[in-house]
Amino acid sequence: MGRNQCCAKDGLNRGAWSFQEDQLLINYVKIHGEGKWRTLAQRTGLKRCGKSCRLRWLNYLRPDIKRGNISADEEDLIIRLHNLLGNRWALIAGRLPGRTDNEIKNYWNTNLAKKLNDQTSKPAIGLRPLKSEEKKPIEGLKVDKTFFPPEKHQSILNTNEQLINCDIGKILSSSTSTPLQDDSLDFLMDFDISDDLILDDLSSYSYHIYSNEICENGDVVGGNNIHMYSSYPSFSEDGPSPESEMKRELSDQPTFNLELKKVASFLDLEDE
DNA sequence: AAAACCACCAACCGCGTACTT
DNA sequence: GAAGTACGCGGTTGGTGGTTT
Numbered sequence: 001m002g003r004n005q006c007c008a009k010d011g012l013n014r015g016a017w018s019f020q021e022d023q024l025l026i027n028y029v030k031i032h033g034e035g036k037w038r039t040l041a042q043r044t045g046l047k048r049c050g051k052s053c054r055l056r057w058l059n060y061l062r063p064d065i066k067r068g069n070i071s072a073d074e075e076d077l078i079i080r081l082h083n084l085l086g087n088r089w090a091l092i093a094g095r096l097p098g099r100t101d102n103e104i105k106n107y108w109n110t111n112l113a114k115k116l117n118d119q120t121s122k123p124a125i126g127l128r129p130l131k132s133e134e135k136k137p138i139e140g141l142k143v144d145k146t147f148f149p150p151e152k153h154q155s156i157l158n159t160n161e162q163l164i165n166c167d168i169g170k171i172l173s174s175s176t177s178t179p180l181q182d183d184s185l186d187f188l189m190d191f192d193i194s195d196d197l198i199l200d201d202l203s204s205y206s207y208h209i210y211s212n213e214i215c216e217n218g219d220v221v222g223g224n225n226i227h228m229y230s231s232y233p234s235f236s237e238d239g240p241s242p243e244s245e246m247k248r249e250l251s252d253q254p255t256f257n258l259e260l261k262k263v264a265s266f267l268d269l270e271d272e
Numbered sequence: 273a274a275a276a277c278c279a280c281c282a283a284c285c286g287c288g289t290a291c292t293t
Numbered sequence: 294g295a296a297g298t299a300c301g302c303g304g305t306t307g308g309t310g311g312t313t314t
Contacts, residue, residue: 016282016308038299054300055283090302101302106281277313284306292298 013047017056021046025053026061059102066098070107078104079112 013021024044032040034057037050046053059065070078074096081092089101089108096104 014284036299050299051285051301052283058301059282087303102282105303110280275314277311279311280309282306282308285304286302287304288300288302290298290300293296 011047012049012052014052017048017060021048022056022061025057029057029061055102059100064098065100067103070099074099075107075112078108082108082112 017025024046025040028040028044037054039050040046041048041050041053048056077096078092081095085091087105089105093099093101093104
């Protein structure tokens with residue numbers, strides 16, 4: 001409700017962080033862990049607002065940060081995820097271990113947007129700027145960051161070739177379709193199977209779709225959901241995977257259809 | 273050599289929302 | 294339930310270094 005008061009400007013340092021400030025922040029987080037950023041700023045004597053401390057830690061000082069040299073695989077993943085998710089940088093970053101939302105956002109704005117705008121003949125990777133309307137948060141959709149351990153991430157990249165192309169329309173028109181693959185593929189999003197318009201749009205789009213719920217027993221399990229990926233496989237480990245957690249969370253959203261329609265219209269526009 | 277321009281990216285800002293009192 | 298606080302997110306800004314003229 002009330003606005004964050006931590007950024008009152010009086011007496012606070014602004015601009016680039018000094019080495020000493022970094023060390024103070026690192027040492028404090030080592031001892032006390034992340035969070036309580038405002039308290040951190042006060043206790044360490046840093047003349048920074050809590051928000052600034054958090055940002056510095058998350059974007060620069062965190063030990064697992066991977067900096068620079070975004071690989072071709074990472075770039076491809078960013079493009080695909082952006083196609084699906086739009087400017088949800090934090091969500092995209094959650095699928096690129098060691099990368100921050102800020103870094104991906106910067107990379108997008110300075111490299112990919114430009115590069116891909118040049119490729120106007122390839123609408124599937126189209127990156128037209130979002131209209132103001134599309135920039136609004138989508139009601140009813142909440143997605144948390146999901147962290148993939150590096151080994152899993154690597155498996156995503158390494159097995160990228162093992163995908164099965166399939167036609168969404170076929171899957172959806174046949175309730176007894178053959179299983180496409182193991183159930184570890186579904187890590188991006190769930191889509192409500194009830195929306196024909198969306199399905200039409202999606203079926204014309206060259207994403208890889210997998211629906212283990214449909215395939216396993218000829219019935220649709222788990223709330224009429226299909227799973228859509230932009231071609232990433234596949235983890236199989238005991239316990240709930242991050243992606244299944246995400247899937248569950250998404251499928252819990254009562255107004256998720258809104259998101260579906262936006263995605264569909266987004267894809268549809270790109271095809272034009 | 274220097275001014276102008278450009279690109280990159282760290283940091284800031286405002287807003288929304290979850291959480292706490 | 295209301296008010297206050299903390300945090301997270303996406304858009305934007307501005308400093309800096311590199312390149313071009």
